[in-house]
Amino acid sequence: MKLFHAPGSPYSRITRMAVIELDLQDRVAVEEATLRDPASVLLPFNPVGRVPSLVLADGTTITETTPVLMMLDALVPPERRLLPGADRPRALAAYGRVLGMMDGIAVWNRELRRPEHERSPGVIALEALRAVRVADALERDAATGVFTQRDAAWFALVSLLGYCERRHTIFAWRLARPALAALFDAAQSRPSVAQTVPPAGPAR
Template sequence: MRLFHAPGSPYARIARMAVIELGLEDRIAVEEATLRDPGSVLLPFNPVGRVPTLVLADGTAVTETTPVLMVLDSLVEPPRRLLPGAEAPRALAAYGRVLGMMDGIAVWNRELRRPEHERSPGVIALERVRAARIADALERDVAGGGYVVRDAGWLALVALLGYCERRHRAFAWREGRPALAALFDTAQARPCVARTVPPEGMGGTAASG
């Protein structure tokens, strides 16, 4: 099996961390792909051109973070569910909240990468307020004992904060959020985190999904 990713994508990083966390590195080759590139090695497998994309042994290409996690969970015996199900609504809600913030950060980052005269101040203001609101909610969640289980919600949160830390510094997410900062800092020692650190700088968006 092959997992295509882009180094700057927090969505793909979730899948990369999951491969390590589940001990699947000997079964899945992790390969880098370019995005928005008509010559990308990804396109013959996935015409959508998004990451993460997991190509199965029979050639089936599973794309988008949540479906990829579903497949990865199914490969482990005995089963270890990173992705919460309907029987764990609070964990599922925690995962969804982080993905929602990630989507907004992607929009904000995309606007900042446009030439200044093409940017939408309204979109930037909206996403800045949204990000702060969700980050405050996440701070309360973490301070209240949430995100302690290393499941999909934890992986997504670490990937999101890592993206903000290194590639979206317009958002000062640490300010006034000590519990969130402590969770992120502690997570850096985890092998799945340390081995998937994204590159520095503003050289890319949060694509894909």
């Protein structure tokens, strides 16, 4: 199996961390792909051109973070799986909440990558407000024990905050959010986290 990723992508980082956490390095080769590039090695497998993309032995390509995690989870015994099931609704809610914030941050960051005259102040204001709102909810989640298990919600949260820390520094996510900051800082020594730190982006 082959997992296509991009080093700066917070979505594909979740799946890269999962490969390490689930001890699947022998079964899943991880390959970097360029994005928004007509010559990308990814396009013959995934016409959408997004990462993460997981190519199975028969060529079937699973795309989008959650289906990729489902596939990786299926390779290990049930007790080791990362995605929370319906029996853990709070964890499932937190996972969805983190992915929702990731989507918003991705939109905000994309606006900032445009030349200044092409940026939409309305979109930026909306996404900045959304990010504050969700980060405050996640802070409450972290403070009330929602992220105590090392599950997909936890890895997604670490990836999201890592993206903000390294590539979306305009968002002061740590401010007045001590539970999130403590969780993130403590996570850094975990091998799957330390081995997948995204490169620093331009200051924005």
